[in-house]
């Protein structure tokens with residue numbers, strides 16, 4: 263198993279090289295020249311030329327990539343054309359906000375998705391099932407930004423339960439340890455910061471979670487409908503154990519395998535949805551920032567973010583595979599199977 | 601009387617109509633007795649056992665009847681009361697050993713779950729009992745194998761595990777629904793032997809369900825022959841094998857393969873197919889396949905008639921004058937497949953497959969079909 267995990271992590275290297283080549287080419291072929299954007303519209307031709315020269319943009323592309331790769335290996339992903347701040351630092355200051363949002367969203371989506379899915383399957387064709395499936399239908403059809411705006415109008419505008427933008431009241435910001443405010447505030451025992459951070463994250467996380475929750479609900483329902491028909495469920499009932507135990511310990515435990523797959527996939531798509539959510543809720547994360555950087559042709563930042571996201575994708579997939587092996591004793595990984 | 605099933609009817613409400621999977625059946629099982637239910641696939645054997653266990657799934661439901669277990673109607677118990685009986689006083693083994701165990705739990709966990717549900721004992725004691733049970737059902741190095749997952753075991757081993765699980769709480773009644781059907785012939789014999797041994801050891805009653813009369817001859821005390829949800833014949837094993845009355849039973853007996861049969865003749869098959877449950881023939885359900893079908897057979901339903909403890913549902917035996925000795929007389933008059941040499945071959949026949957060929961000869965004389 264350990265051998266398998268190590269192999270999979272080593273596989274990350276070719277993946278990252280491939281991804282970096284693609285994003286490198288796309289940026290340079292399809293993005294407008296950054297020089298006039300950085301220097302302003304009134305900059306002279308010479309100034310622009312000098313800027314390009316200084317930033318290595320006049321070199322042949324393969325040389326540019328080679329330099330980039332050399333830096334990347336030593337942990338240097340370059341500096342932003344605009345802020346002149348190292349890309350790693352730019353990412354580190356914004357990334358925790360996005361990850362925190364995505365994790366809260368996936369936890370919400372999984373909890374409610376599995377709960378509603380199980381109830382729908384157990385009470386198939388009942389009013390609960392119909393209500394659950396209607397909710398799932400709404401969830402997959404509703405665009406995130408629209409749902410976000412509705413949530414803001416209702417929960418912030420009308421009944422004032424939750425704030426509509428930002429991560430936290432700046433006056434309450436907790437001491438930075440991990441960059442995750444919910445964790446930092448708990449670690450430092452700062453309950454007022456925790457409460458405020460929680461209130462801030464609920465609306466954007468809900469908006470972001472909705473689509474994934476709908477997908478997880480549907481998958482849970484169909485997976486449970488399948489496992490509930492299995493012979494071993496009949497055996498469990500014949501043993502005289504309670505129905506709740508039959509559903510959770512016997513049916514759900516088996517049905518979880520495809521559900522985990524979907525949760526893994528959704529975690530990836532959440533990062534995409536985060537871009538819209540962050541925009542609607544003015545969430546200081548990496549999504550909205552990256553979009554701005556793409557529009558401004560800030561090559562190093564975009565490349566850095568893409569590499570990071572690719573790494574996360576690969577690691578989440580690996581995590582899902584490892585969870586499989588824990589859930590299903592029939593799955594055994596050896597180093598050879600990669 | 602341990603179990604008394606009275607006029608049980610179980611039906612499935614489908615869009616295309618109502619399927620009467622079990623139609624007004626009654627039988628009893630005494631303490632320590634092995635009662636076999638035999639019948640082709642689709643005759644309602646599994647539905648009968650699931651009805652007793654209270655494990656019917658929608659759209660199935662018990663339409664009428666009583667299931668008295670120690671004089672208590674299981675059908676009237678609440679879910680909670682029924683749970684205390686299932687797996688504890690009445691257990692069940694299923695036909696599909698490969699899929700009846702939960703693939704994600706170790707077998708010891710699955711057996712311990714049953715024990716700890718019904719017995720007030722510690723986890724350690726439950727584990728000890730689990731290993732003891734696995735040992736009893738003949739699993740070698742039980743303490744180690746207890747840690748296996750089902751996929752690490754063969755079908756025969758899994759059926760042993762199922763048996764250990766079913767017997768863990770020492771039930772008074774074990775329902776075994778085709779416990780050997782999915783297994784190899786050699787393994788089949790072992791599992792039957794095991795059931796027989798367990799019956800002796802725990803003095804429990806067994807409801808043995810099978811489509812294989814060969815299995816019955818080896819294990820059962822009494823036999824019920826079911827067809828299309830109805831009881832066609834019921835008798836002591838000895839009586840059924842030596843003097844099968846119902847044409848369907850005779851057909852079933854003739855289709856048992858003979859190991860020591862050196863003649864080249866092909867295996868007998870009852871002609872035709874089990875009727876579509878949504879489109880039952882009028883009258884006797886066997887009428888469209890029966891060689892002795894008479895005019896009234898396709899109009900009226902014969903009653904289940906008790907002839908000195910041997911019950912049969914067939915017009916061949918419906919006349920009032922028939923007594924035990926009259927069976928041969930009827931077979932002569934109506935040309936029934938009842939074994940004419942029954943009395944002479946009776947002793948050599950019982951329990952030995954070899955014996956059937958003797959009887960078959962006799963039957964052949966009557967039917968002249970092959």
Ligand SMILES: Nc1ncnc2c1ncn2[C@@H]1O[C@H](COP(=O)(O)OP(=O)(O)O)[C@@H](O)[C@H]1O
Nearest residue numbers: 612619621640641642643644645646647648877
């Ligand atoms: N889940 C079900 N839905 C509809 N009909 C069923 C179902 N289960 C059983 N039946 C009906 O009951 C009849 C008897 O089935 P069963 O008891 O399984 O037969 P067997 O004697 O082979 O065990 C079948 O012919 C079928 O028509």
Ligand code: SF4
Nearest residue numbers: 884887890897914915
């Ligand atoms: S009642 Fe008639 S059709 Fe039915 S088994 Fe007897 S002889 Fe055959």
Ligand SMILES: [Mg+2]
Nearest residue numbers: 645646777778
């Ligand atoms: Mg069956």
